[in-house]
Amino acid sequence: MTQALSVLQHTFGYPAFRGKQQAIIETLARGDDALVLMPTGGGKSLCYQIPSLIRPGCGIVVSPLIALMQDQVDTLRQLGVRAAYLNSTLDSRDAWLTEQQLLQGELDLLYVAPERLLTERFLSLLGQVTPALFAIDEAHCVSQWGHDFRPEYRQLSVLHERWPNVPRIALTATADRNTRDDIAERLGLSDAEHFVTSFDRPNIRYRIMEKQKPKDQLLAFIRSHPKEAGIVYCASRKRVEDTAEWLRTQGIAALHYHAGLDIKTRTLHQQKFLRDDGIVMVATIAFGMGIDKPDVRFVAHLDLPKSIEGYYQETGRAGRDGEPSEALLLYGMQDVMLQREIMANSDLPEAQRQLERQKLDAMLGLCESTTCRRQHLLGYFGENSQPCGNCDNCLTPPETWDATEAAQKALSCIYRSGQRFGAGHVTDILLGKSTEKVAQHQHEKLSTFGIGQDLPEASWRAVFRQLLAGGWIDSDPAQYGALHLTERAKPLLKGDVRLTLRKASAKAKKAASDSGFRFRDEAEAMLWDALRRRRKQLAEAQGIPPYMIFGDTTLRHMLDRRPETLEDMRNLFGVGDSKLARYGQAFIDEIEQHHAQYGRPVAMKPVINESSELSIAEVKSGRSAVAVANSRGLSAETVYNHLCAGIAAGMIDVSTATQLDPETLNRIETVLVSADEDMRLKPAFDALDGEFSYGLLRCVKTGMLQK
The missing domain is CATH 3.40.50.300 (P-loop containing nucleotide triphosphate hydrolases)
Structure with a gap:
């Protein structure tokens, strides 16, 4: 996997593979098929992009989404990858030029809409070249069990029939077991290795x-x-x-x-x-x-x-x-x-x-x-x-209460009013309101009239909603949402079971958030804005979205590390060779200009704030940095920054922070010193074959500097 890792680092600028990416890439690289279920944002694209770059020929990507197709091609071109697409947005001349690039071996990846791929003209074109692989994106479209069935996807089995030795990968973010089995059957992927990752999006x-x-x-x-x-x-x-x-x-x-x-x-x-x-x-x-x-x-x-x-x-x-x-x-x-x-x-x-x-x-x-x-x-x-x-x-765990008596009142009122009315009217009866509708049906004479005045209207709304969610009552759309009791309501009415419900909010909660990115001071916020402005200027000059220049994660690394040279910039997440050459100096200049006006931060080490203290405490309790990051909705890089600050402040030792045994810790320290005299992380990362993340290496380096 040395070649694949090199492509990952130098082309895409990522330090290491995530999750099952490496195993999937290895499967395709050796010529086998794969069926991949991976959540949005999980890195599906790399699973076929990297094998396309290391196998001979051009990777053919089937995608039904024109906007996504164009977006991915623009992104790949920024990385120096020879990519193109064929879809209905191209005029005949541009389509012909793209076909010529394919025939002349000038493309690494070609994105194609399924309708075009299935034409005899395009299939004949493919017969004149060497496909590196076939990637079928949004593969759930092949299945009637899927949420976006497309009949033309059924015909993609022709790829295996005509090119039985070319590996295929089918990818989707949303497919249950029935859908996955249907995909495998419809596309002839019965021998494909299945890679099913977690649905969790911890961030x-x-x-x-x-x-x-x-x-x-x-x-x-x-x-x-x-x-x-x-x-x-x-x-x-x-x-x-x-x-x-x-x-x-x-x-x-x-x-x-x-x-x-x-x-x-x-x-x-x-x-x-x-x-x-x-x-x-x-x-x-x-x-x-x-x-x-x-x-x-x-x-x-x-x-x-x-x-x-x-x-x-x-x-x-x-x-x-x-x-x-x-x-x-x-x-x-x-x-x-x-x-x-x-x-x-x-x-x-x-x-x-x-x-x-x-x-x-x-x-x-x-x-x-x-x-x-x-x-x-x-x-x-x-x-x-x-x-x-x-x-x-x-x-903020919700408050709960014993709602057994309230539920019994609600159920009894539904029953006594004939099971013909919605929650609003039943609530009026419980509260003893003399409305026109109550008078019309003489519901003021019911024994349940006014028995619910001990609770406010908002609480009764919550009770009915939760009774509906729990299956104690049901609603009839044909009768404008009239509520009626279910079989499950009987033991609750009789008092054979107790019921605990969530308390209703006394007043409307404003949905403010405390999960945003925080700056140490005004100067750091100003640099953040300056980096984003420079990114936007570079993007507008090319007519592309700003994130294609550098993502927010990369800008935040710039904010944290303040690179002074292109070599410093090379070590940042998301900075591959092509982007380093095209944009690296522009962002270094922006940082230098900011420092000339506002000065460098006195301490570049992360601040020991409440968030850092929480990460340090959780790791000291025995949890890994990655587990803490997942549970807190943070990136692992952020948690490692917290740990570096804790190591520098003497709040946690290196072995606890990294959970490394003494032998492994000593091996990393030796490599850090021998790989580069300034203990830069990238040479050590390469020397260790990407076995350890940059964040972990930074913790070890921080510990060494404290000795």
Whole structure:
């Protein structure tokens, strides 16, 4: 794997492979097939890009997403990779020129839409070249079990029939076991090795709140992410436009996107979102597929998603770069009733309606859960996990109460009023309100009239919502959401079981966040802005999004390390040879100019703040740096920075911080000294064949400097 690791470091600028990337690349490099399930942001693209660069010929990538196809090609070209695409956006001359590049061996990777690949013209073209491999992206499209079935994907079995010795890799971010088995059968991948990674996105913090004053809650959330890009999902086009317009009146740079807009407006808004900093896109779920913007810092839902699968996919558009990000969901009883009504009135077969109803119930169950959100979410996909420490329920455990008596009152009131009314009217009865509807049906004569005055209206809303989520009651969309009891309600009414529920919020919570990136002082914040401005200038000159120059992770490394030479810059995450040559000096100049005006920081070592202290304490308790990073929604690099600060301050020793045995620690120290007289990390990293991360090596180096 020396060649693959070299490509990873020198072309892509990454120090080491993540997760199962290396095993997948080895499988393809030796000519075998692979089926890969990896979450968004998990590094799927590298799994076929690197084998395409080290195997003879050109890698052929089948992708149904034109926007993503163009985005990936532009990104690869920035890295010095010879990449191109063929799709409907090209005119005939540009398509012909690309075909000639393929025939002349001038391409390393070619992205092709499935419709074009399946034409006899293109298949004949492929017959004249050597395909390095075939990568089938969004492979769930081949399966009717998948959420985005495309019939043309079924015909991709022709690739194996015509080129049986060319390795294939099928990749998807969302596929359960039925879908994976269907993909393998439909594409003839029965002998492929399966690589199934965790669904977990540890850098995303999940927050789910009852919808009370949704605009105020949303605004507080967005303002806690100043100058950061985000997506706000709404259920309807009208709500999208109204929300975007309102956000603009509040000083937020908001755009809107839905399928009802003309193509020119959609394209313009999408390009602004990709290329400008700090844009908030308010959209229906039509927006997102094929958007490869890595620095989306937050995703908010103003309406309840139809399923956990949809929620997972949409929230997964945040934090593709691995940096801390956040997902907010605001929901209410009315959302559930509306979704159920839509399902009831759909033309779907009854079996499909039942399946969608079950998925909606599971989504509501996630919302009402009092336990770890991530644990609940991963459990839905069949994964076992520990509480994450990085969701609202873990960070601020919800208050619960013995709601047995209140539930009995609610159930009794539903029953005595005929099981023909919605939660709003039943609540009015419980509260003893003399409304027109109560008078019309003479419900003031019911024994349950006024028996719920010990609880406020908000609490009763929460009770009904949780009874619905728990299956004690159900609603009938055909009768405008009328509530009725289920079999499960009988033992609760009789007092045979006790019921504990989540307490309702006394007032609307503002969804502010404390997960954002913090600066040590004003000067550091000014340098951050300067680096982002320089990145934007370089991007605009080429007509590409800023993240294609350098991602936020790389800029934060610049902020932390303050490189003074190109060799210093080479050691940063995400800086490969091509980008170093093209952009390295520009950013060094920016840093030098800042230092000339404001001076260098007195201490370049990370500050021992509360966050650092927490990381140090958790590692001292026996947890690894990577485990702490995952549970706290931080990058491993950030936790290693915390540990370096702790080592320098004498708060933790090197062996505890790194969890290395004395023999291994001594081996690393020897390599650090012998590989480079200044103990630079990259020569040591290379000498150790990438066995240890840069963060761990930095901890060892820090310990050596304290001796």
